Amino acid sequence: MSKYCECRRRIKLRRRGKWITPQCDHTQCRQCRRSYRDSLLVSPPPREAPTSRGFFCLDDIIMPMQLTSSAFNHNMSIPSKYTCDGDRTKNPPFSISDVPEEMKSLALIMNDPDVPKQIRTDGVFDHWILFNIPAETTEILEGVSVGTPGVNSSGKNLYTGPCPPPQYEPSEHRYIFKLYALDTMLNLQAGTTKKEVLDSMKGHVLAETELIGRYKRK
Numbered sequence: 001m002s003k004y005c006e007c008r009r010r011i012k013l014r015r016r017g018k019w020i021t022p023q024c025d026h027t028q029c030r031q032c033r034r035s036y037r038d039s040l041l042v043s044p045p046p047r048e049a050p051t052s053r054g055f056f057c058l059d060d061i062i063m064p065m066q067l068t069s070s071a072f073n074h075n076m077s078i079p080s081k082y083t084c085d086g087d088r089t090k091n092p093p094f095s096i097s098d099v100p101e102e103m104k105s106l107a108l109i110m111n112d113p114d115v116p117k118q119i120r121t122d123g124v125f126d127h128w129i130l131f132n133i134p135a136e137t138t139e140i141l142e143g144v145s146v147g148t149p150g151v152n153s154s155g156k157n158l159y160t161g162p163c164p165p166p167q168y169e170p171s172e173h174r175y176i177f178k179l180y181a182l183d184t185m186l187n188l189q190a191g192t193t194k195k196e197v198l199d200s201m202k203g204h205v206l207a208e209t210e211l212i213g214r215y216k217r218k
Contacts, residue, residue, distance in 0.1 A: 065207040066097045067108075067179040071142070078175060078213035084163035085217060087143075091128065091159040092213075094140040099181050100206040106133035106147070107180040107201060108140075109194060110159075116168040126152045126194045127175065128159045131186050150192045157191050162215040172216035181207040 071092040072078050080086045096106065110128035117123055129150030140146050149157040164173040182204045188196060 065099050065179065065181055065209045066095075067177060067209050067211045068095045068097075069093060069177075069211060069213075070095070072213050075212050076214065078162060078215045080215075080218075083161040083215055083217075086161070088161040088163065089159060090143040090161070091140070091145070093142040094177070094211075096138050096140070096179065099135070102183060103135050103181040103206055105131070105135055105182050105185045106137060107131040107182060107186070107197060108133065108147075108177065109180075109197070110175060110177045111194070112162065112164070112173050112175055114164070114170055114173040116165065118168065119165065120153070124153075127161065128152060128177075129192075129194050129197060131188065131192070131197050148186075148188070148190050148192075150188075150190070150194060150197055162213075164215060164217060166217045172214055175213045175215060176210055177213070178208065178210045180205050 068074075069092050071082065078092065082088075082090055082092045094108075099106070108128070108130040109126070112125040112127060113123065115123050115125045129152060130145065130147045131150060133147035137146055145158065151157055152160050154160045162173060162175055164171060180201060182201060183206050184204045186197065186200045188200055
């Protein structure tokens with residue numbers, strides 16, 4: 001019995017229709033890799049039956065980079081303890097996974113794109129800017145900064161939590177935490193602006209993902 005993924009159909013026939021997942025040795029799995037490129041799958045195929053696009057090595061499927069928080073789910077409300085109704089300098093905890101192997105650093109930018117034009121003409125408030133986060137980072141703990149801080153729209157090199165003004169619409173704002181995986185460390189100092197960070201990242205982004213939280217003052 002071959003252990004290579006391109007033999008999965010032969011294994012199925014030998015076992016009278018029972019689907020068996022062989023082990024891939026990551027050296028001769030060319031058909032598997034070709035099928036993956038063709039289909040652009042981002043999750044493993046079902047184990048019960050072969051896909052219509054060919055044969056796949058489950059260990060080689062590339063998962064997208066993930067940014068999650070134990071404090072809130074995607075597109076849900078951020079707890080008030082991380083806002084101006086609590087401790088506005090305490091950031092939520094985050095978990096980072098499935099980063100590119102060749103990554104050299106991470107950058108994290110949090111902004112509010114729902115700011116009233118009466119307050120800021122561009123409609124955006126930058127709450128938190130971090131760059132040169134070590135590549136081995138898998139967690140950002142509650143109230144703890146990592147990497148090098150940039151300057152936010154309050155003129156501070158730290159996290160500034162949500163505080164949407166209730167007298168303007170929309171009263172509930174979105175807060176976008178965007179994570180970038182970079183193939184380099186950025187030659188920038190603490191206190192760098194978001195624009196300078198984004199300009200330095202051009203041509204170096206390997207992957208990106210985002211987590212959105214919401215907040216409305218009581």
